[in-house]
Amino acid sequence: MGGWVRRLRARWQAYRYRFVPWIAVNLKDRKVRSVPKGTQDKIIPDSAVLSTLVMLKTLGFCTERKESSLVGAGRGVFVTRGTVPAKTVVSMYPGTMYYPFEPILLQSIANPFVFRCIDGVFIDGNDCRISKMIYRSCAGRDRIGPYLTCDRSWLTQYPKNPLAVGQYVNNQSAGHPANVAYQEYNIQVDFPFTLRKYLPNIHYSPNLQTAGDASYRSLRVVVLVSLRDIQAGEELFSSYFTLVE
Numbered sequence: 001m002g003g004w005v006r007r008l009r010a011r012w013q014a015y016r017y018r019f020v021p022w023i024a025v026n027l028k029d030r031k032v033r034s035v036p037k038g039t040q041d042k043i044i045p046d047s048a049v050l051s052t053l054v055m056l057k058t059l060g061f062c063t064e065r066k067e068s069s070l071v072g073a074g075r076g077v078f079v080t081r082g083t084v085p086a087k088t089v090v091s092m093y094p095g096t097m098y099y100p101f102e103p104i105l106l107q108s109i110a111n112p113f114v115f116r117c118i119d120g121v122f123i124d125g126n127d128c129r130i131s132k133m134i135y136r137s138c139a140g141r142d143r144i145g146p147y148l149t150c151d152r153s154w155l156t157q158y159p160k161n162p163l164a165v166g167q168y169v170n171n172q173s174a175g176h177p178a179n180v181a182y183q184e185y186n187i188q189v190d191f192p193f194t195l196r197k198y199l200p201n202i203h204y205s206p207n208l209q210t211a212g213d214a215s216y217r218s219l220r221v222v223v224l225v226s227l228r229d230i231q232a233g234e235e236l237f238s239s240y241f242t243l244v245e
């Protein structure tokens with residue numbers, strides 16, 4: 001008897017009414033969505049919800065990765081809500097930063113996500129396999145106690161920094177001219193330390209500075225900037241080929 005009451009009470013306490021007045025009048029026809037535990041009652045993670053809410057509110061637009069409008073091009077990045085005004089940062093290119101003299105050969109084999117900057121610096125934006133392992137390892141190496149110095153969530157489906165999807169922007173083609181362009185930027189020493197955890201980039205090699213050495217290695221960040229107003233529903237296209245004269 002006691003066990004039966006306990007089970008009934010546990011079941012009652014596990015029940016969560018979302019719309020009590022509606023349930024009261026539809027009690028007979030109710031359908032229950034059962035979840036194994038209260039903590040697992042999430043379809044998408046909190047970070048995904050937050051990024052959608054915050055992105056639209058602060059930037060006036062949202063972007064998402066989904067199947068490209070180009071047949072056979074895999075996934076691409078779309079503006080899904082709002083409008084991106086011309087000359088606005090739409091995305092960031094996440095990944096591990098390599099100087100030209102650092103070893104990237106192994107990571108670059110069959111890897112379409114290696115971005116080459118104008119001065120020969122590489123950014124490996126692949127979120128799988130060895131590239132992912134290296135980024136995670138560098139992120140762990142450079143964290144300072146509890147403080148992260150970069151964002152690792154771009155390696156998942158739900159980046160905390162919603163801009164960090166630029167590696168999925170496809171190349172322009174006939175009928176789909178570029179509407180964004182890559183722009184390089186160096187993060188300097190005075191960048192707020194507390195905001196570094198949102199930067200989706202990290203150096204491949206450790207900082208070999210000696211204590212007291214004032215020199216600072218800037219961190220290369222690549223952003224994608226809109227070339228014109230981009231409306232909701234449009235896919236982002238860049239030019240993979242930049243001619244530097």
Ligand SMILES: C[S@@+](CC[C@H](N)C(=O)[O-])C[C@H]1O[C@@H](n2cnc3c(N)ncnc32)[C@H](O)[C@@H]1O
Nearest residue numbers: 072073074075112113167168169170171172173
């Ligand atoms: C940096 S990735 C872009 C993300 C890629 N679409 C994906 O789903 O992983 C570059 C790769 O995307 C594909 N791609 C990019 N632009 C394309 C285009 N205009 N037409 C066909 N494939 C394209 C090619 O396979 C290329 O190697």
